[in-house]
Amino acid sequence: MTGKDSRNKEVTSQHMKIKVIIADDNSFIREGLKIILSTYEEFEVLDTVSDGNEAVNYCQKHEVDIALLDVRMPNMNGGEATKRITEQTNTKPIILTTFDDDEYILDAIKNGAKGYLLKNNDPEQIRDAMKSVFRGNSIIQDVILEKIKSNLTAVNTETETIIDLTGFTEREREIMALIAKGYSNKAISKELFISEGTVANYITSILGKTGLEHRTQIAIYYLTGKVD
Template identity: 35%
Template sequence: MSVRVVVADDQELVRAGFSMILDAQPDIDVVAEAGNGAEALEAVREHRPDLLLLDIRMPVMDGIEAAGLVCAQSDCRVLMLTTFDGDDYVYDALRAGASGFLLKDVRRDDLVHAVRVVAAGESLLAPSITTKLIAEFTSRGAARPAAPPSDRLGGLTTREEETLGLLARGLSNAEIAQAMVVSEHTVKTHVSNVLTKLGLRDRVQAVIAAYESGLIVPGQ
């Protein structure tokens, strides 16, 4: 079954270029294009795609507002695009529910890979975006709250909390398994339990929850 995609960017050439690359893939179907956030939201409502490729800076309704509404109103996953790796809106876009973040100069193969990964339920961040996200937590003064993190993390078990902490530090399932001396299958179960108990969409949201709860402190 093909991954149904809506491409939203206010620059027609950029939008057409991304659409052409994705539509050329046998397992990806671009069902609509949009020139602003409002059009993107309407396209999602009409076509019910699996993924929205969404520019963060657009007229009428920006990408952050559109992402928040799409994530709140549908199961469509959102992959954000930006021109700058220092974009100040990275944190806000991820808080709105975006599952991935890419720079617009992404290579063709990396774009296709990102769409497949995010549509499959995973999350994806360019390394420079991850660095920016951590820096944003630091600049906003994120610090350990008065209440213990365990009181703010939805009743996670000790092992689930440990898994969340390692996940937030950027470790893969294989690396988490090695650190905890368990199988990758066990790690996948822990990650699934964390997302379910905290009501999170994916690993990106889990990373944010780990920092906001104080389980992980920037610079730690």
């Protein structure tokens, strides 16, 4: 590839917008998000819808990169919409909700949500998270992960749940524990003095053994012992 071709490819990639839909039954939030995201040149808000069923139908008929979904919506909630969108389309669902929706967190993540964010975030944080998910990462806020952990710890204490990790190597168990604490691959590599590539290889092995799809599900598996 010549220098000119490389520059042209770079310019083209810079002008490729991330195609987004917003699903929320609150019209004020829906339109507010649309206005905010439209101010960023990297996003194109294709449409806004008011429930999960409409979101699924839209993603089935159009090329959508990211679906921002509230969890509490009429006709179909965000968790069920996430499941159908993940199974039937190439769209990446992100849950964008309020803090009191914690009862839906596990279902949404198990159903394939690539992100779980709070509505009270700064717009720049939401933008960065969306871009990260678009690039193939999974994002879950520390406060959400901590809430999951505290809730699950309480449940595990009551039921005396014992997690069987005998099928994993010692290094895999170490990495699972750090993922459950919210560590990134980079942070794990520094903690264990191994390369990020090695961390990624271990995570691939863990996903293969559990049948899970991404690191957030690994965290839940480590805390609960449940795959689904």
